[in-house]
Amino acid sequence: MLNGVILGGIIIVDINIKIGGEAGQGIQTIGSVLSRTFVRDGFYVYGNQFYLSRVRGGHNYFHIRVSDHPIYALDEKIDVLVALDNQTIPEHIEEVKEGFVLADESIVGDNVSENTVSVPFTEISKDVSDKKLFSNTVAVGAVFGLLCYDLSTLKKFLSETFKRKGDEVVEKNIKAAQAGYDYVINGKFEGICNYNLNPQPTKRRILINGNDSVGVGALAAGVQFLSAYPMTPSTGVMTRVAAHADDFNAVVEQAEDEIAAINMAIGASFAGVRAMTTTSGGGFCLMTEGLGLSGITETPVVIFLGQRPGPATGLPTMTEQGDLNFVLHAAQGEFPRCVLAPRTAKDAFNQTRRAFDIADKYQIPVLILSDQHLADGLFTYERFATSDLKINRHLLEDRFVGSDYQRYTITESGISPRAIPGQNGALVVADSDEHNEAGRIDQTTGNRIRMNEKRLRKVDGLTDEMQMPVIHGIDGADISLIGWGSTYGSLAEAVDILNRDEVSINLIHFSDIYPFSHDTVSLLDGLNTTICVENNATGQFARLLRAELGFEVSKKMLRYDGLPFTPQSVIRELKGMGVI
Amino acid sequence: MVTMDDYKDGETEWCPGCGNFNILEAVKRSLVDLGKKPHEVLMVSGIGQSGKLPHYLKCNTFNSLHGRTLPPATGAKVANPVLTVIAVGGDGDSYGEGGNHFIHAIRRNPDITLIAHDNQIYGLTKGQASPTSELGMKTKVQTHGVLHTPFNPLAVAISLDCPFVARGFAGDVDHLSSLLSQAISHKGFSLVDVLQPCVTFNKLNTYKWYHDRVYKMEDDGHDPANRMAAFEKALEWGDRIPTGVFYKRDSEPFESKLDVLKSGPLIAKQYDSAKLDRVFENFS
Numbered sequence: 117m118l119n120g121v122i123l124g125g126i127i128i129v130d131i132n133i134k135i136g137g138e139a140g141q142g143i144q145t146i147g148s149v150l151s152r153t154f155v156r157d158g159f160y161v162y163g164n165q166f167y168l169s170r171v172r173g174g175h176n177y178f179h180i181r182v183s184d185h186p187i188y189a190l191d192e193k194i195d196v197l198v199a200l201d202n203q204t205i206p207e208h209i210e211e212v213k214e215g216f217v218l219a220d221e222s223i224v225g226d227n228v229s230e231n232t233v234s235v236p237f238t239e240i241s242k243d244v245s246d247k248k249l250f251s252n253t254v255a256v257g258a259v260f261g262l263l264c265y266d267l268s269t270l271k272k273f274l275s276e277t278f279k280r281k282g283d284e285v286v287e288k289n290i291k292a293a294q295a296g297y298d299y300v301i302n303g304k305f306e307g308i309c310n311y312n313l314n315p316q317p318t319k320r321r322i323l324i325n326g327n328d329s330v331g332v333g334a335l336a337a338g339v340q341f342l343s344a345y346p347m348t349p350s351t352g353v354m355t356r357v358a359a360h361a362d363d364f365n366a367v368v369e370q371a372e373d374e375i376a377a378i379n380m381a382i383g384a385s386f387a388g389v390r391a392m393t394t395t396s397g398g399g400f401c402l403m404t405e406g407l408g409l410s411g412i413t414e415t416p417v418v419i420f421l422g423q424r425p426g427p428a429t430g431l432p433t434m435t436e437q438g439d440l441n442f443v444l445h446a447a448q449g450e451f452p453r454c455v456l457a458p459r460t461a462k463d464a465f466n467q468t469r470r471a472f473d474i475a476d477k478y479q480i481p482v483l484i485l486s487d488q489h490l491a492d493g494l495f496t497y498e499r500f501a502t503s504d505l506k507i508n509r510h511l512l513e514d515r516f517v518g519s520d521y522q523r524y525t526i527t528e529s530g531i532s533p534r535a536i537p538g539q540n541g542a543l544v545v546a547d548s549d550e551h552n553e554a555g556r557i558d559q560t561t562g563n564r565i566r567m568n569e570k571r572l573r574k575v576d577g578l579t580d581e582m583q584m585p586v587i588h589g590i591d592g593a594d595i596s597l598i599g600w601g602s603t604y605g606s607l608a609e610a611v612d613i614l615n616r617d618e619v620s621i622n623l624i625h626f627s628d629i630y631p632f633s634h635d636t637v638s639l640l641d642g643l644n645t646t647i648c649v650e651n652n653a654t655g656q657f658a659r660l661l662r663a664e665l666g667f668e669v670s671k672k673m674l675r676y677d678g679l680p681f682t683p684q685s686v687i688r689e690l691k692g693m694g695v696i
Numbered sequence: 697m698v699t700m701d702d703y704k705d706g707e708t709e710w711c712p713g714c715g716n717f718n719i720l721e722a723v724k725r726s727l728v729d730l731g732k733k734p735h736e737v738l739m740v741s742g743i744g745q746s747g748k749l750p751h752y753l754k755c756n757t758f759n760s761l762h763g764r765t766l767p768p769a770t771g772a773k774v775a776n777p778v779l780t781v782i783a784v785g786g787d788g789d790s791y792g793e794g795g796n797h798f799i800h801a802i803r804r805n806p807d808i809t810l811i812a813h814d815n816q817i818y819g820l821t822k823g824q825a826s827p828t829s830e831l832g833m834k835t836k837v838q839t840h841g842v843l844h845t846p847f848n849p850l851a852v853a854i855s856l857d858c859p860f861v862a863r864g865f866a867g868d869v870d871h872l873s874s875l876l877s878q879a880i881s882h883k884g885f886s887l888v889d890v891l892q893p894c895v896t897f898n899k900l901n902t903y904k905w906y907h908d909r910v911y912k913m914e915d916d917g918h919d920p921a922n923r924m925a926a927f928e929k930a931l932e933w934g935d936r937i938p939t940g941v942f943y944k945r946d947s948e949p950f951e952s953k954l955d956v957l958k959s960g961p962l963i964a965k966q967y968d969s970a971k972l973d974r975v976f977e978n979f980s
């Protein structure tokens with residue numbers, strides 16, 4: 117049996133594996149070993165995890181999808197379900213139509229069926245090592261057995277991973293994987309191969325999630341100071357930057373709270389380095405005054421916000437695009453800001469670099485608006501090109517800094533030449549009160565108008581730099597989905613599937629959220645039926661389109677159960693709406 | 697040579713007779729005594745009458761938010777440890793709105809001097825109680841008198857093992873400027889709590905009230921190396937109020953512990969994108 121879609125004579129590999137279990141059982145390890153082995157063998161993997169807010173127990177799962185073509189979303193059907201806890205089978209069996217379930221005997225219980233393969237993970241592990249420690253590796257081996265998939269890459273991967281723990285650990289892991297593999301191959305399916313998956317030699321690809329990509333993007337942008345207070349789902353960015361901070365001459369400081377986090381970053385930026393902070397909605401609530409401080413002192417700062425459903429503590433480990441209105445309006449007063457919402461991990465890398473450039477050029481706060489779905493989403497890519505990356509700090513050169521330097525010199529672009537404290541003997545005076553060109557408090561009305569206008573003039577230049585949405589699918593379609601941020605993968609795939617079925621539909625997808633690029637209105641005005649698709653209950657992006665551009669979408673498709681869209685869920689909804 | 701004139705700037709907006717004038721004078725004197733040039737100094741302040749002090753000084757200034765004096769000061773110090781960073785705030789700013797930062801800045805221990813203008817009242821917002829107001833002190837808000845135990849910044853700082861803890865009095869500029877010079881020169885976080893009469897709103901803790909009570913601990917032979925003695929002195933308040941250095945110890949500041957800063961300030965490091973290749977090894 118071959119698994120996948122047949123497209124114009126080409127067979128596209130498309131295998132979905134789900135590993136379910138309690139927190140602490142090692143689901144992530146299994147998922148990561150499987151995905152990385154496939155990626156090394158030339159496949160494209162997209163993965164994501166669904167977890168509850170607890171360190172042990174509860175039902176969590178890790179979903180990976182393997183293809184020989186680039187993929188950016190999960191499918192709803194499962195080919196292999198690995199059950200490590202009693203909840204996995206009842207909760208996910210409906211999704212396993214033509215696939216198989218791999219589980220320990222103790223878990224299979226009464227759920228025996230043709231498609232259930234019970235593998236004594238723990239017993240095999242004990243045979244290999246006297247301990248249950250290797251049962252996860254047995255499970256990985258069993259998955260590969262079911263797929264009749266060559267173990268050589270896995271073995272190499274295990275040797276590399278456990279090298280530091282010594283030869284014995286490496287050997288036992290390899291043995292455990294082989295034993296799991298043999299158990300399946302020689303048992304129920306002796307002589308039968310259910311899938312046909314052949315490694316495809318390629319250049320080394322990478323498997324990277326949204327948060328790591330933001331972290332690497334920040335390093336690529338030359339971030340030297342990151343202060344943050346941990347909060348799911350943003351913490352991964354902080355961890356990634358911390359992992360490489362020494363190498364990149366950067367300092368990562370865990371602040372006492374989010375207020376300190378953003379204010380420290382602003383202080384570091386004022387003194388001359390690229391600085392950022394990372395948080396989620398609740399933490400950003402605490403940062404809002406600091407956001408305004410960046411606004412009025414014109415100190416660049418990059419704020420990464422990983423959205424999760426609110427209000428307050430909400431659903432800590434789930435996903436939502438519910439904070440758009442908030443980031444657009446956070447902090448009192450009026451000042452320019454920029455909001456970027458990456459679509460994919462690669463976009464997250466690029467947008468993060470851009471965020472620092474924009475922040476420096478316009479001396480404003482720039483927000484990177486992500487969410488749990490992108491934060492934890494694993495994407496496969498060729499390595500990002502990095503050799504010729506350059507950064508421009510937009511700082512005054514020494515020779516232009518004199519003793520008469522004024523931090524807030526009024527200019528036509530609204531951007532004042534920026535020096536850093538002490539540079540060439542200059543003094544830099546910045547103030548959170550309204551101030552004059554020299555940075556001194558000035559409450560006169562004339563000054564207020566001049567300074568406010570100066571700051572707001574920056575929006576003109578900023579707007580020129582904003583990028584247009586991408587158009588995915590056929591041109592001039594009858595129906596256009598409009599989306600933003602992390603929904604890209606699911607929406608693009610929904611469009612692909614529907615285009616294949618000859619439905620006239622495309623996707624207009626935004627990553628530059630605020631301000632909009634100049635030509636956005638004319639693009640939108642040329643569309644037919646428009647459906648704004650968002651992971652929130654009130655259609656915040658649709659409202660932004662109306663408020664900023666006077667554009668009214670035809671319909672909205674909103675999902676707010678804490679889960680991301682899937683291509684299938686989008687298609688179902690479109691059918692439900694009667695538009696296709 | 698640095699002179700007082702080098703630091704001269706701006707018209708002040710404080711009430712005549714306010715203790716802040718003397719604090720400003722003491723700051724200038726100590727910076728001149730230490731030979732610091734204005735461009736080598738960064739003053740970070742919060743919001744309050746106290747927070748205006750940097751505006752009357754010629755040096756680098758970052759006037760931040762109410763209570764947020766220490767976080768930006770810390771960020772700036774890490775980015776460029778070459779700067780002499782001085783944080784200025786009121787008692788509301790430093791111990792009320794910024795209380796959490798006060799505690800954690802001491803724990804973090806950047807080489808910053810905090811000058812807390814302790815007038816036991818909110819000046820800029822016109823006379824409400826501050827965390828250090830006396831029990832029973834009546835204001836338009838605390839109509840039944842202050843009910844909360846006053847915050848003891850010195851005892852808190854000593855209990856957190858803050859490397860330099862001192863109290864000055866705005867009525868004694870010579871002594872105060874000598875304390876400030878010691879604090880600025882001392883490595884690590886230094887606290888100088890300054891008794892500052894607010895002649896407009898605090899009718900209780902007046903110049904005379906202080907003059908009748910303050911004394912210099914060094915005259916009593918206090919040993920600032922003795923933490924327990926320092927703690928005892930910090931609890932002394934009433935007929936006699938100690939000033940001077942309560943406690944000091946050697947410490948390694950936060951930024952000195954950061955390996956990446958050993959080879960120079962962050963602002964002087966070169967950008968090198970070539971290192972990214974190694975980062976990608978983690979993902980393949």
Ligand SMILES: Cc1ncc(C[n+]2csc(CCOP(=O)(O)OP(=O)(O)O)c2C)c(N)n1
Pocket residue numbers: 743744745746747762785786787788789790813815817818819820821826
């Ligand atoms: C977040 C915030 N809350 C309140 C205020 C209003 N405010 C300004 S100064 C101040 C207190 C001033 O008292 P203190 O810090 O003791 O300084 P002083 O004026 O006495 O020197 C307050 C409450 C503010 N600016 N910001």
Ligand code: SF4
Pocket residue numbers: 709710711713714715716745815819820893894895896897
């Ligand atoms: S209100 Fe008090 S603290 Fe403020 S300037 Fe007047 S006397 Fe000084």
